[in-house]
Amino acid sequence: MSDSSRKVARRPGFGIGLLKGLAVTFKHLFKHNTVIQYPDVKQELPPRTRGVIALKEENCTVCNLCARECPDWCIYIDSHKETLPPKHEGGRARKRNTLDRFAIDYSLCMYCGICVEVCPYDALFWSPEFEFSEYSITELTHEKEKLSDWMATVLPPPELDTGAAMPDEERVLAAAAARSGDPAAAPEQPTAAPEQPTAAPEQPTAAPAASTSRGAALAASGQDPDAVYERVLAEETAKGSSDRVATARAKAARMRAIKGTAAPGITPPPSAQTSGEEATPPPSASPATPAATAPKPSSAAPEQPVTPVRAREGFPVPPDPGSLVANVRIPAPGPNPPLQVTEDAQAVYDKVLAEQLRRGASPGVAEARARVARLKAEQGIGRGPVAYDEQPPLELSVPATTSEPERQPAPESQPPPEAPARNPEPSTPARAEMPATPAPLAPAPALGPVEGEDPDAAYERVLAQEIAKGSSERVATARAKAARMRAIKGTRGPGG
């Protein structure tokens, strides 16, 4: 005790330091502990948590940057080209990439976030959800449907630090609001635009649409965006739309009023058309002109009040500033219908919203968390692990791909029909030592019992063999399990 080996000069304290140490720990006895009882109490993770990566499918242009930058090569993208007929008589046919498959193998992903950083069109987001473990490693590959489902759990970005530069989207919005806020300035604005070509890149899509828009007319007539909001909200409520839909459409209408863009599927009044036409700047530098007008068939109108442009229907355009913000704040509802409603989702929403506001969360965060809670309540997510027996049988079928991805090492002998290699580069050397067997990812039972044996059949066969050989029960089970896994993955066993 008095023989401390420290080189620090010490004064003889007669154990006072020891008593001080005891006092420190004793004080901590009465401090509130910091433990969060995790499975019972879940921490509210901040918006930038690296939990799982969500895909906003309509923003993806199949540029493949994410897949190429991924250090683990765990992103699989398949696409094909479609030719769109010319929009106008004598126009040129356009080609466009269409996403067929977007999958992330979370058994390989190391959560570095490079794909999210590198995506030029904000198609990938971090979601704080992290509880997506599976009983089978093959189910950790999330296809685009599942990745899109995660989109609903993405939280809005954190507030900016004080004094930080305003992001581009906000700046453009503010500028647009400032312009349309002044009714007298609104008609002059388009005429001013051709003289300032530098202003065009700021709003490449909004500017051409502004000409034919009811919103522009409204703005020109001095319609207050908030009045538009109230009116649309009242209309939608009268139509019997759900609260959420009504709010979303009202918000979209307000946004259109601010920016002066047209509502989808609304034919502008002729008077507005003529007056807008001559005032429209021909945006010569903007390549998005056909694209911006393309997604405005009337069919697109009712479902998507917020993001009128969807990749499936038109060439994916660089989203206009308004929907960039909307991308984050109002994620589209997941394509999957609610599995089963076991709890009043709206009650959950209200409860979480009130709870969050009471605890001082910002309105955006509070709303997002409430939305996530409602979604979970609707889909029955997050109710603890599902027992293994209740899991659906292992489904390994991969959506059919129309084009073979380039960087997949295709086996020479017989390429598996629809089985992109799950283990791209890292595991190929190990596999090269084995007999050159095609590695069917999903050996259908129809392929025959020799190569593509049914995993469960393989399990039973090996178990019986091992028991016949006199192996202990544990060893037999383990070997049978290994055989099943090999059958699933299509690899050969040791020795054979």
Next chain:
Amino acid sequence: MDLVINPWLLLLVKVIVILSVLPLAALVGGYAEHKVMAHLQHRLGPMYPGGWHGWATTLADAVKFLLKEDLVPDAADKRVFGLAPAVIMVPIVMIYLVIPVDRNLVVENLDIGLFYLLAISSVSSIGVLMAGLSSGNKYSLIGGLRSAAQLIAYELPIVLAAASVAMLAGTLSLVGIVDKQHWMFALWPPGIGLVAFLIFTLSAVAEMSRPPFDMPVAESEIIAGPFTEYSGMRYIFSHMFPEMGHLVAFAAIATTLFLGGYQPVVPWAPLAVVPGFVWFLAKTAVMVFVFLWVRPTFPRLREDQLQAFAWKVLIPAGLGLILATGAWVVYVGGA
């Protein structure tokens, strides 16, 4: 206690009581250790077993250990290996024989209670040494030898401190010693009692091989020392039960010798209403807490620091204490 009962029945009751003290101490003490250490470190400790704050944790632990496979290493000296847990356990059980929980609530009120106590409490170290030597494991051997060295080094200060108490009280009977204390430390002349208490407590921590004096079982150096090769039930009997049994026993001994045992904290008449065993148990609990409190506070010492502290500080201090006590008894007058 003027109960007229069959002496054999009385014996049976005594045996049952004594045998149940150690498991009880291990279960309650183990739970207390989990919880106290956790809260000292801003944690919660076990929360699930049993429902309420994990109260059944140690019970579940015990069941788990009882169900485990009993392994004996090939290289072990099997008879000694099997005997060692008993040699460790039995003396600790026997410590509780002479501790007076209340004036009349003592299993055996021996006239040489203090002598018996000091003698029996050091026997279990022989069991630890047996375990270390017989395991056929170098870490066990190192741990066993460390344990023996620690026993020799720290038994002396304990004996000196206890002898000082006996000199002042003029008796070796534990009930007699407690009766001489009117309240905490009242028996002791200024300074002597406090120094004796400090020497006793520090040595007790070392005697129990608890941190910061737990080199015999230092897990970062020698795994679990003498108990490395023990598993299942034998591990309970060689390590878990003795650890907690020792802890509670030394807390009870310190209560008896220095804190006035079953007497009230201060000689104030209204306090006498509270029964003696409540005082005893409360003081023992405080002492247990002190032992538990020390563990997460201080880092483990080195083996040479441990020995140097005993031989250079505690034993000279104990000898000086004996001198001072003798002078006090002769010139001022003891009890």
